[in-house]
Structures are given as structure tokens and as C-alpha cells.
Amino acid sequence: VLVSHGTATALAADHQERFGLGPHTRALQFASFSFDAAVWEMCVSLLVGGALVQVPDDRRAGLPLAEFITRHRVNLAVLPPVVMDAFPEEAHLPEELLMMVAGAAMAPELAERWAPVTKLHNLYGPTENTVCTTASDRITGGRPPIGRPVAGHRVYVLDRHLAPVPPGVVGELYVGGTSLAIGYVNRPGVTAERFVADPYGPAGSRMYRTGDLVRWRADGALDYVGRVDH
Structure with a gap:
């Protein structure tokens, strides 16, 4: 990476x-x-x-x-x-x-x-x-x-249609912002699969699909729930 x-x-x-x-x-x-x-x-x-x-x-x-x-x-x-x-x-x-x-x-x-x-x-x-x-x-x-x-990061909890889910509902965590990696070295296919267009960020920005399941808590923090592939 x-x-x-x-x-x-x-x-x-x-x-x-x-x-x-x-x-x-x-x-x-x-x-x-x-x-x-x-x-x-x-x-x-x-x-x-x-x-x-x-x-x-x-x-x-x-x-x-x-x-x-x-x-x-x-x-x-x-x-x-x-x-x-x-x-x-x-x-x-x-x-x-x-x-x-x-x-x-x-x-x-x-x-x-x-x-x-x-x-x-x-x-x-x-x-x-x-x-x-x-x-x-x-x-x-x-x-x-x-x-x-943390500073410079955007996080989204999204459903399978990439729509935000409300607090308390489990969704997949996507992350964007200025701290994203450039990609995987010499693996353009995997980079394109995991780093996708960010529909909620500035034009041309990307977000990373983590594969982690989370939910928003009432206090604005995130709970970790598990993995999408488990």
C-alpha cells in the first residue's frame, strides 16, 4: 500500500x-x-x-x-x-x-x-x-x-446501494478524505476495485471500501460490528 x-x-x-x-x-x-x-x-x-x-x-x-x-x-x-x-x-x-x-x-x-x-x-x-x-x-x-x-478523514456508513444508513443501523464503512493511500503498488485492478468514486465528497474524490460493518451511535461515535465477508 x-x-x-x-x-x-x-x-x-x-x-x-x-x-x-x-x-x-x-x-x-x-x-x-x-x-x-x-x-x-x-x-x-x-x-x-x-x-x-x-x-x-x-x-x-x-x-x-x-x-x-x-x-x-x-x-x-x-x-x-x-x-x-x-x-x-x-x-x-x-x-x-x-x-x-x-x-x-x-x-x-x-x-x-x-x-x-x-x-x-x-x-x-x-x-x-x-x-x-x-x-x-x-x-x-x-x-x-x-x-x-481523525482530522482530514471522511467516514460514511452505507448500504449496498451506497446510500447512508441512519444511526443504529449496520452498514459498511467507507472512508475518504485527504489521508487516503495512493493505491496498491503494481496492482491497478485491485486499486480500482477498492478505491471507488466518492459521491459525497468534492468532484473527483475517492473513497475506500473497508469491508468492515459498523453503526453510528447516538453520541456520534462508531461501533465496530464485524466484517462483510464473515
Whole structure:
């Protein structure tokens, strides 16, 4: 997936304002460089003057990871739910930690465990829209939403006729805006299939068909429901 430098810097600018990031930020470098989350980790730390703290291979799970985060004063991390679930009961994370969960759906049980003791947020986004499309407010418990669009993103919940559905009704999520990827490298057919004309945006704009099912909540946030192919 080919994305531009400009969309990556726009993501960093959004998160700097949204989460109060800056030179004091110490972000955990956890993701493999082959995953888009690694781009997120680098952009939201180094591009705002912060530090990137690389976790060694023997500290990447369970109690050793929790102890590493505390010992090295990490105050920003993005982890998948499976890693969060692997923390044993005796594991403690710093209260000032901005804990972002991404990569898979966050279960209510995970939110109930970590919301009281960290600054917990849920992030959602495909690589095709430069890693992060929506971000939740701080989660306090219950069913965690995937949040609202970050700056420069347009999101639509549409039916099979590409018509918007009302709040509470499940539809497929389409994303548009200035942070869309250029496309798939050397795969023009797939690019044309997934990046389609945006009938709700400016003339000539595109939107990406995510294949994810969501619904609008009454508070204006999005709930993740599942996949269209499941």
C-alpha cells in the first residue's frame, strides 16, 4: 500500500493536538516494521519531538513487557488486544500511560480491566487510510466504540446501494478524505476495485471500501460490528 509523507505528518499533527503529545512523549516501539502500526509509533513520537523506546525481543509480552513500560517511563503505547489480554493479574501499567488498543476489536472485558488504571483509547484504521481513521475518547467501561474520524478523514456508513444508513443501523464503512493511500503498488485492478468514486465528497474524490460493518451511535461515535465477508 502506497501512502504519502504528507498523510503521515497529518496523522502526527492530529494526534499531537488530540492527545497532547510533544517532546515529553515516550512512545513504545512494539510493532514489527512490516506492520503499519510501526509507522504510527514513529510518526506520533519522533515528528512531535518525543522519544521512541524500542522493546527488546525478550520483553515483548506479559509481565516483562509491563515492567519494561514502567521502568523506561513509556507514556504512550499502541498494542493489539491479544497482547493486552496476556498481561497477568499482577501486571501494573503506569496511570499516566496513554494506552491505545488497535489491530482487532476490543472486548468489553479488556476495557473494564484497563480503563480504570490507564488512559485507554480505541483506535481503528486500515493501512489504506494511513493507519488511523477513527479514535475514541477516553474509554471508561462498557462496549468500547472505535470513535470518531481523525482530522482530514471522511467516514460514511452505507448500504449496498451506497446510500447512508441512519444511526443504529449496520452498514459498511467507507472512508475518504485527504489521508487516503495512493493505491496498491503494481496492482491497478485491485486499486480500482477498492478505491471507488466518492459521491459525497468534492468532484473527483475517492473513497475506500473497508469491508468492515459498523453503526453510528447516538453520541456520534462508531461501533465496530464485524466484517462483510464473515
